[in-house]
Amino acid sequence: MRTNxxxxxxxxxxxxxxxxxxxxxxxxNSLVLSFYDWSFGQAxxxxxxxxxxxFRRLLGDPTVWGAVRxxxxxxxxVVLLEMIIGVGLALLLEKPVKGASxxxxxxxxxxxxxxxxVGLIWRYLLDARNGVINYYLExxxxxxxxxxxxxxxxxxxxxxxxxAMVSIVVxxxxxxxxxxxxxxxxxxxxxxxxxLEASHIDGANWFQMTWFVKLPMMRNIxxxxxxxxxxxxxxxxxxxxxxxxxxxxxxxxVLSLLLFQTAFTxxxxxxxxxxxxxxxxxLIVLSIxxxxxxxxLQDKAA
Amino acid sequence: xxxxxxxxxxxxxxxxxxAVLSRDDFLRYVALIVLALVTLGPIFVMxxxxxxxxxxxxxxxxRWIFMPTLSNYGEVITTYRMIPYLISSLIxxxxxxxxTLLTAGMAAFALARMRFPxxxxxxxxxxxxxxxPPAVIAVAVIGFWISWSxxxxxxxxxxxxxxxxxxxxxLDGSQIGLMLFYxxxxxxxxxxxxxxxxxxxxVELEEAAIVDGANLLQVLFRVIFPLMGAGFAVSAxxxxxxxxxxxxxxxxxxxxxxxxxxxxxSEFIRDxxxxxxxxMAVGSLIAIPPLIITFxxxxxxxxxxxxxxxxx
Numbered sequence: 001m002r003t004n005x006x007x008x009x010x011x012x013x014x015x016x017x018x019x020x021x022x023x024x025x026x027x028x029n030s031l032v033l034s035f036y037d038w039s040f041g042q043a044x045x046x047x048x049x050x051x052x053x054x055f056r057r058l059l060g061d062p063t064v065w066g067a068v069r070x071x072x073x074x075x076x077x078v079v080l081l082e083m084i085i086g087v088g089l090a091l092l093l094e095k096p097v098k099g100a101s102x103x104x105x106x107x108x109x110x111x112x113x114x115x116x117x118v119g120l121i122w123r124y125l126l127d128a129r130n131g132v133i134n135y136y137l138e139x140x141x142x143x144x145x146x147x148x149x150x151x152x153x154x155x156x157x158x159x160x161x162x163x164a165m166v167s168i169v170v171x172x173x174x175x176x177x178x179x180x181x182x183x184x185x186x187x188x189x190x191x192x193x194x195x196l197e198a199s200h201i202d203g204a205n206w207f208q209m210t211w212f213v214k215l216p217m218m219r220n221i222x223x224x225x226x227x228x229x230x231x232x233x234x235x236x237x238x239x240x241x242x243x244x245x246x247x248x249x250x251x252x253x254v255l256s257l258l259l260f261q262t263a264f265t266x267x268x269x270x271x272x273x274x275x276x277x278x279x280x281x282x283l284i285v286l287s288i289x290x291x292x293x294x295x296x297l298q299d300k301a302a
Numbered sequence: 303x304x305x306x307x308x309x310x311x312x313x314x315x316x317x318x319x320x321a322v323l324s325r326d327d328f329l330r331y332v333a334l335i336v337l338a339l340v341t342l343g344p345i346f347v348m349x350x351x352x353x354x355x356x357x358x359x360x361x362x363x364x365r366w367i368f369m370p371t372l373s374n375y376g377e378v379i380t381t382y383r384m385i386p387y388l389i390s391s392l393i394x395x396x397x398x399x400x401x402t403l404l405t406a407g408m409a410a411f412a413l414a415r416m417r418f419p420x421x422x423x424x425x426x427x428x429x430x431x432x433x434x435p436p437a438v439i440a441v442a443v444i445g446f447w448i449s450w451s452x453x454x455x456x457x458x459x460x461x462x463x464x465x466x467x468x469x470x471x472x473l474d475g476s477q478i479g480l481m482l483f484y485x486x487x488x489x490x491x492x493x494x495x496x497x498x499x500x501x502x503x504x505v506e507l508e509e510a511a512i513v514d515g516a517n518l519l520q521v522l523f524r525v526i527f528p529l530m531g532a533g534f535a536v537s538a539x540x541x542x543x544x545x546x547x548x549x550x551x552x553x554x555x556x557x558x559x560x561x562x563x564x565x566x567x568s569e570f571i572r573d574x575x576x577x578x579x580x581x582m583a584v585g586s587l588i589a590i591p592p593l594i595i596t597f598x599x600x601x602x603x604x605x606x607x608x609x610x611x612x613x614x
Contacts, residue, residue, distance in 0.1 A: 007518060008418040015409035015489055016424070018401070022486025023431055026442035033442065089337070097330050105600035106338045109345060112592035112603070114547030116564045117585045121344045124351065124578060132347060132364050174344065179607065186608040235435040238549045242568065256437050260550065263441045276438040283433045291429045296494040296609070 027280065033273035040267040047270070054274040064275065066250055067258040073165065074254055075233035078172045082229060085173070086180025087222070091210055094188045107178040115175075119242025122171040126157035126243075133157070161251035164244045168252050171239055176232070180225050187221035188214065220293060227290045234282055255279055348589070352582035359578050374583035382580065384566060388587070391562040394477050395546040398484040402541045403534050405485070406492035411522050413493065414500040415508070432490035439483055440554040477560050480552060484545040492537040495606060499533030500526060536606040539595055546591060563588050 034054050038047035058064055110118065125133050134154045141152030157167045191214060199213045215222070237256040240246070246253030246261065253261070259279060263272035351359060353370040378384045412418075413425055503526060511525045527534075549564040556565055563584060570581035596603060 005418070008412040008416040008421070011408045011412035011416075011518075011522075012424065014405040015493065018405060018482065018485050019428070019431070019489055022482045023434060023439065026439040026483075027431070027434065029442040030438060089333075092333065093330055095326075095330070097327055097334070101600070103334045103338055104604060105597060106341055108596050108600050108603050108607075109593060110341060111607070112543060112596050113345070113589050114549070114564055114592070116547070116549040116568060117348070117589050120567065120581055120585045121348045123576075124582070125344060125347060130360065130578070135362075135364050174340070178341070182604050183608050186604070231433050235433065237435065237437055241550075242571070256435060259441060260437050263444065264554070269441065269444070272441045276441045280434060280438055283435070284430055287430050287433045291426065295429065296498065 030273040030276045030280070033270055034277045035270075037270045039269055050270065054271055057271065058274050058278065063250070063258065064255075064278075067253050067255045070165075070250070070252065071234065071254040071256075074168065074172075074236075074252070075230060077165075077169045078176070078233060079226065079229050081169070081173050082177045082180050083222075083226065086177045086225075087184050089177075089181050090184035090188060091214075094185065096189075104182070107181060110175040111179055113175075115236075115238035116242055118171060118175050119239040122167065122174075122239070123158065123243050126167050128154065128156050128159060131157070158244050159248055161248055164248060164252045168240050168243055171243065172236065175239070176229065180229070183221060183225045184218065187218050191217055224290065224294050227286060227293070231283060231286045231290070234279065234286070345589070345593075348582050349586050351578060352586045354579060356579055374579040375587075378580050378583050382566075384563075384584065384587075387561045387563055387566045390477060390556070390560045391546060391564075394480050394484065394562060395542050397477075398481040398488070398545040399538050399541045401481065401485045402488045402492050403537055406489055406496055406537065407527060407530065407534070408522065409489075410493050410496035410500055411526060414497050415505070428490040428493055434487075436483070436487065436548060436551040439487075440551050443479075443483075443551075444554045477556075479555055480562070481545075483551055483555075484541070484548065488541040488544055492541060495537050495540075495609065496530065496533050498609065499530050503529050532602065535599065536602045539599060539603055540606055542595070543592055547588070 033047075035050060035052070036047040037050050037054075125131055128134060134157070137152050138154050141148040144152075155163055157163050195217070196209070196213065199209055204213065233254075235256060236254065237260060240252055240254060240257055241260065244252045246257050255275070256279060259272055259275045262268050262275055266272075350366075350368075352374055353372070354365070354368055355371055355373065358365045358368045413421060507525055507529075508521050511521050516524065547564065548562075549568065552562040552565050553568070556562060567581055567584040567588060570577040570584070
């Protein structure tokens with residue numbers, strides 16, 4: 001198409017202006033702010049320049065490293081469980097059955113509901129006094145006393161450090177396993193049938209087909225799904241904020257929640273910006289990795 | 303004779319295969335139903351709780367059969383004055399969806415159909431910043447928000463609700479701000495989603511329009527956009543979902559009068575306990591629009607979610 005040279009930029013202008021104002025300026029502000037000490041109510045001109053002091057504080061701050069560790073523990077369990085359950089279910093339910101679209105609609109629901117609502121629901125289900133889960137645990141334990149040794153009793157789900165971690169993992173697995181399930185299912189159904197038939201004729205059984213044919217062919221899709229979940233682990237905040245607010249103690253305080261609390265509760269904006277820079281760097285690195293595997297803006301013709 | 307034996311054998315194996323298959327299918331259905339119950343259970347509990355009186359909520363034994371009541375909904379509307387927040391949420395979600403579709407459509411058109419210096423850089427930058435979480439933006443913005451008291455500025459559009467429904471201006475600076483941030487958060491995804499849709503449209507259509515004397519804006523609005531219904535639908539669903547559901551930025555940036563529903567819902571967690579009934583009522587109201595959308599457009603939603611991984 002022969003056009004004026006400025007035309008492409010004019011079409012891009014509104015989007016770029018919004019991206020600059022809505023993402024670019026805040027990111028730049030975070031970067032600037034991370035070199036200052038600034039709290040709520042202080043005039044912008046009165047902020048104190050600290051140089052790299054915030055970053056030095058960050059590197060030696062056990063709170064930050066504790067939050068990083070918590071993020072890894074949380075991320076390890078949710079990603080492991082969601083990948084195993086999601087991939088497993090997709091393999092078992094790969095064959096289309098009647099009504100599959102109805103079931104798929106149901107599985108999408110948790111992904112569409114507001115994270116804060118997911119948090120509210122699970123906080124209610126796991127409530128120590130009114131919670132449905134505790135009631136049935138106790139009821140089963142009373143009916144079969146032996147099971148009481150296995151934890152079938154009223155449990156302080158959100159009040160005990162380990163159980164609180166279990167709780168946020170459970171809610172995340174509930175919400176996000178369908179995501180893996182659907183991506184893997186779409187991938188499986190897109191596999192070329194000729195190769196599957198060939199290996200079938202060669203006498204491969206279900207396990208061999210799955211392990212040596214399907215999963216290797218799905219490697220890229222699995223990697224992308226994995227990366228997307230890891231990225232979301234670092235972004236996860238709202239469900240945990242509602243369920244435990246990082247507690248008890250700091251047992252469920254993931255990095256993004258620490259960022260939120262440093263800004264909102266401690267009102268230490270300079271240091272919060274430093275944590276924001278750390279989180280942004282992690283997410284940008286992961287996004288670049290994701291882009292290397294899958295660049296949706298590449299020309300299909302090229 | 304031999305042939306009939308072979309046929310008989312084949313028939314028998316086929317029948318055996320059928321039997322095996324249907325047993326497998328039976329197990330599949332059992333698995334699917336169990337999964338569906340696990341998925342729906344928590345959502346069902348929310349709706350059920352929102353329809354319960356406090357006496358049913360506080361009952362020691364969970365009550366699955368109870369007299370449903372709308373009293374929680376009535377209370378959040380009258381006592382807690384929810385209507386202004388509902389309208390605020392709607393304005394923000396619909397507004398940012400509309401702006402996102404328009405600007406993302408234009409940008410995707412330029413990226414898909416034109417060659418120009420900086421194209422690769424712009425494309426890659428949008429992909430790299432697409433995962434920046436709202437919390438990062440919130441930290442950088444909140445200070446300025448407060449020191450400039452942007453949320454107290456009103457851009458001139460004022461509209462006050464009748465007394466009794468709750469008072470307050472419906473639109474102020476914080477909504478414009480939230481629309482800006484939600485649009486920025488959604489643009490990268492929408493741009494590349496629409497990029498894929500534009501690429502599927504044959505270029506000949508545009509060339510024909512240009513030969514007929516149309517300029518590029520006319521090509522975009524009269525030729526391309528009308529063919530992108532499906533792309534816009536997916537993009538709109540995902541933008542609406544973020545803008546309607548988002549909590550952290552809204553918590554930071556909304557003023558007393560223009561809270562969004564998620565912020566409103568969180569206020570029922572109090573120091574002296576949680577008002578479960580009222581909170582579940584607001585939670586249900588937040589969940590209803592996305593649930594309805596899902597029932598009508600599950601296929602498109604799945605296409606959008608898997609596009610990132612499967613298509614590429």
